[in-house]
Amino acid sequence: MAAQVELFLQTLISGFLLGGLYALIGLGMALIMGVMRIINLAHGDLMMVAMYIAYWLFTLFHIDPYLSVFVATPLLFFLGVGLQKFLINPVMKVESILPHNQVILTVGIGMVLANLATVFFTSNYRSTPVSYASKAWYLTDFWKNAPIELSLSAPWSLSFIVAVILTVALWFFLTKTDTGKSIRATAQDIDAALLMGVNVGVMRVVTFGIGAALVGGAGCLFIPIYYLYPALGKQFTNVGFVITVLGGMGSTEGAIIGGVILGIFESMTATYLGMGWAPVGRFLIFVAALVFLPGGVASLLRKQRLEK
Amino acid sequence: MKKFVPLIIFAALCFIPLIGLSSYVMHILVLVMMWSIIGMAWNLLGGYCGQVSFGHAAFFGMGAYSSGLLYYHFGISAWWGLPVSVPVLTVFSLILGFICLRLRGAYFALATLALGEVLRVTAENLVKFTQGDLGIMIKQRTWVEKTWYFYIILLLAAGCFFVIKKVMESKLGYYFVAIREDQDAANSLGINTTLYKTIALCLSGVLTGIAGAFYMNYMGYIDPTTVFPLYDISIVAVMVVMVGGVATYWGPVIGALIMVFLAEVIRSMPGIGVAHMTLFGILLILIIIFLPNGIVGDFRKMIGLFKPRGALK
Numbered sequence: 081m082a083a084q085v086e087l088f089l090q091t092l093i094s095g096f097l098l099g100g101l102y103a104l105i106g107l108g109m110a111l112i113m114g115v116m117r118i119i120n121l122a123h124g125d126l127m128m129v130a131m132y133i134a135y136w137l138f139t140l141f142h143i144d145p146y147l148s149v150f151v152a153t154p155l156l157f158f159l160g161v162g163l164q165k166f167l168i169n170p171v172m173k174v175e176s177i178l179p180h181n182q183v184i185l186t187v188g189i190g191m192v193l194a195n196l197a198t199v200f201f202t203s204n205y206r207s208t209p210v211s212y213a214s215k216a217w218y219l220t221d222f223w224k225n226a227p228i229e230l231s232l233s234a235p236w237s238l239s240f241i242v243a244v245i246l247t248v249a250l251w252f253f254l255t256k257t258d259t260g261k262s263i264r265a266t267a268q269d270i271d272a273a274l275l276m277g278v279n280v281g282v283m284r285v286v287t288f289g290i291g292a293a294l295v296g297g298a299g300c301l302f303i304p305i306y307y308l309y310p311a312l313g314k315q316f317t318n319v320g321f322v323i324t325v326l327g328g329m330g331s332t333e334g335a336i337i338g339g340v341i342l343g344i345f346e347s348m349t350a351t352y353l354g355m356g357w358a359p360v361g362r363f364l365i366f367v368a369a370l371v372f373l374p375g376g377v378a379s380l381l382r383k384q385r386l387e388k
Numbered sequence: 389m390k391k392f393v394p395l396i397i398f399a400a401l402c403f404i405p406l407i408g409l410s411s412y413v414m415h416i417l418v419l420v421m422m423w424s425i426i427g428m429a430w431n432l433l434g435g436y437c438g439q440v441s442f443g444h445a446a447f448f449g450m451g452a453y454s455s456g457l458l459y460y461h462f463g464i465s466a467w468w469g470l471p472v473s474v475p476v477l478t479v480f481s482l483i484l485g486f487i488c489l490r491l492r493g494a495y496f497a498l499a500t501l502a503l504g505e506v507l508r509v510t511a512e513n514l515v516k517f518t519q520g521d522l523g524i525m526i527k528q529r530t531w532v533e534k535t536w537y538f539y540i541i542l543l544l545a546a547g548c549f550f551v552i553k554k555v556m557e558s559k560l561g562y563y564f565v566a567i568r569e570d571q572d573a574a575n576s577l578g579i580n581t582t583l584y585k586t587i588a589l590c591l592s593g594v595l596t597g598i599a600g601a602f603y604m605n606y607m608g609y610i611d612p613t614t615v616f617p618l619y620d621i622s623i624v625a626v627m628v629v630m631v632g633g634v635a636t637y638w639g640p641v642i643g644a645l646i647m648v649f650l651a652e653v654i655r656s657m658p659g660i661g662v663a664h665m666t667l668f669g670i671l672l673i674l675i676i677i678f679l680p681n682g683i684v685g686d687f688r689k690m691i692g693l694f695k696p697r698g699a700l701k
Contacts (some may be wrong), residue, residue, distance in 0.1 A: 105572070108501040119497070121501070167673060171677055174680050175680070176634070177435065177634045177680075177681055178438070178634050179682075181676050183440065183497060183629065183670070183679055184440070185672075185673060185676050185677075187672070188412060188669045188672035188676065189669070189673065190669075191665050191666075191668065192670060193664050195663060195664075195669065198663050199663045314618060318505065321498045321501075325495065340510070356512065356513050357509065357513060358501075358512060359505050359509045360506050360509055360513075363502045363503070367487055367499070370495060371487060373631060374490075
């Protein structure tokens with residue numbers, strides 16, 4: 081019995097930590113979704129790019145992956161700005177039969193990024209063997225006679241804390257600065273924002289940049305605890321959009337809650353069904369969200385606010 | 389005259405095996421026709437009805453596996469997969485449509501994107517049922533020569549072309565286009581949008597499934613990564629249509645021709661073969677920016693690009 085409780089709690093903890101990181105991926109996607117009404121299907125591939133930046137900084141210059149957050153995030157910001165400005169914006173003006181041309185475009189971008197990574201870095205699995213990789217804190221260290229044993233991995237906790245810091249910084253940016261407010265205005269109503277003098281074109285570019293920067297940060301946080309290969313992007317794109325749907329299209333608070341829910345759910349499937357089934361679990365939660373909660377967590381939050 | 393163009397092309401194609409082309413060229417022609425079926429099926433759902441799918445590999449793989457599993461579990465010929473895949477794919481598409489098509493475009497695109505992946509993982513993990521990563525192999529393919537395969541896929545492709553043409557010329561086709569252009573307006577005119585989107589999905593799924601069942605018989609071997617991949621099938625299906633021409637009858641055929649030849653040429657070049665997805669991706673980006681309606685759809689515009697500047701005035 082104690083062993084089962086222990087396993088359950090341990091899964092819950094690791095799911096929660098994973099959820100914090102997932103939230104960061106989902107946040108970037110939700111921002112882009114909110115402002116531009118398109119799903120960025122190159123999201124995971126942008127994260128893969130950031131992970132390679134962190135990997136090479138670690139391998140060549142021995143820079144800790146957590147420090148490369150400061151390098152990869154701005155780089156990814158400019159990459160995102162460039163993509164939006166030179167590829168996605170021109171397509172928005174083109175007249176075409178299909179309404180989803182920009183989404184297909186992001187698929188093309190993701191494809192190019194993933195394949196270029198294979199060409200340049202081969203498809204070998206890579207990781208950054210940091211010195212504290214296997215360090216952990218144990219419950220028995222603090223409480224001698226604890227009936228169960230729980231552990232908290234150091235790199236996981238560190239990644240989680242940095243993710244929380246980045247999320248708080250984003251919240252501060254979105255609510256306290258002029259640019260942030262303009263972004264939120266654009267997401268709420270493009271026409272009204274235009275009338276209020278918001279430069280919607282610039283906001284689109286900035287938003288894509290921030291979305292890319294956030295997922296870049298997530299990439300740096302993932303590399304000490306995960307491994308890296310060129311095709312990894314697809315999986316995290318899936319994670320990103322499941323969170324966006326679960327949280328409610330384009331809602332940032334929803335994305336955070338959605339990320340934590342998905343993280344916990346995924347760790348549960350991995351523990352009780354096996355690692356291989358994780359994508360199926362992800363899809364089930366996606367379907368469940370579509371059927372039972374089409375507005376996502378955001379609709380629940382809104383309802384609660386209205387009832388007050 | 390224009391009415392007979394498909395018939396003339398069909399008749400001309402019937403004579404191709406008599407010329408005595410090499411087995412490699414025949415193989416490419418078979419692949420071109422298989423991809424035109426997938427492209428036409430994608431076009432029905434994505435091009436005409438406006439529901440972009442990133443997961444046609446799911447339908448393709450379901451077709452291939454329903455054929456392969458019949459052979460593996462019951463020991464009957466895998467050709468039975470062609471008729472059997474029809475009800476299987478219909479049920480599958482109905483379930484998918486029930487869940488995803490009640491909501492707007494983006495959700496559907498997302499759901500299909502994940503679907504191929506999920507089916508691949510499921511096929512890999514249900515080792516007892518599908519043999520997992522070992523895949524299913526037909527011990528003896530029906531024919532060694534390509535001639536009969538060529539005729540079968542030609543008939544299937546012609547049938548697919550005919551079905552889609554008839555559908556698009558009927559009331560159903562007008563409903564599809566109305567849904568693509570403006571779903572709210574279509575709804576307000578009394579079109580049951582969910583129902584017609586589901587019909588488009590079923591038709592598209594079944595046609596893709598038949599192509600998958602043919603693939604099983606033709607190649608004689610499938611495993612989860614060859615029939616459920618995102619880039620190699622789902623995205624290539626999108627590309628076939630985007631390159632050829634969205635919402636045109638001949639677009640997917642032209643697109644399939646270009647894509648299959650391009651893939652063969654790129655893969656045969658030493659050193660560049662690894663980068664074929666990059667080249668495809670760049671092609672996709674260029675097509676979306678410059679020819680958003682594909683070669684057939686933007687034919688006039690393309691001719692204009694190549695004309696000397698003075699001619700435009």
